[in-house]
Amino acid sequence: MEINKPITSIILIVIIAILIFLFVLPKYQESRALQITLVEKQAEYNGKSVYYAKISDLLLGIENRKDELEKINSSLPPDLFISPLIYFFEKKGSENGLIVKSIVFSELSPISLEKNSSLNTKKGVRNITFTIDILGNYQGLKNFLYSLERSSRLFQVNTISFASTESLGSKKSSQLPAYNFKLEVTTHSY
Secondary structure (H helix, E strand, C coil): CCHHHHHEEEHHHHCCCCCHHHHHHHHHHHHHHHHHHHHHHHHHHHHHHHHHHHHHHHHHHHHCCCCHHHHHHCCCCCCCCHHHHHHHHHCCCCCCHCCEEEEEEEEEEEHHHHCCCCCCCCCEEEEEEEEEEECCCCCHHHHHHHHHHCCCCCCCEEEEEEECCCCCCCCCCCCCEEEEEEEEEEEECC
16 A cells, blocks of 8 residues: 555645644634733733822822921811911910900801902802901011911901000100000911
């Protein structure tokens, strides 16, 4: 029996082609699909790692600027508490040689704030106006106003009026003249 070489070669090529087509090609396609999925997952991972690295940097920046952010929160606090403001006015008045006689406050509604104020146009921001009666000299008032300006809370002095408290017969030359000052101060809150 003699083997026909050309027919055997063709049969072997057909068998190899069928084996490649049935076994190798599907595994190759599966391997390519897995490689594409791997590349996509790596790109997604890299994107997320960059995103989380940026968030981590932002959190670190926030932690580093914590003092400044607290100052911002104290300049426009979310809650309205009157007692710390009254204490602040009395403390700064006494530090500057002034006697705080009375403090009266009123709150403007957000609607009137919208119409009257060019500073804040947000509906949630409220103005709180204080009328402060103070007794003292001009230098004390000047230092008191400077203390208001340096504070982290936003204060706006709307009006200042004053009247002399000295009578003509009791004027002393060694002391600075004392005045009754009336200040209208506005601050803001959410």
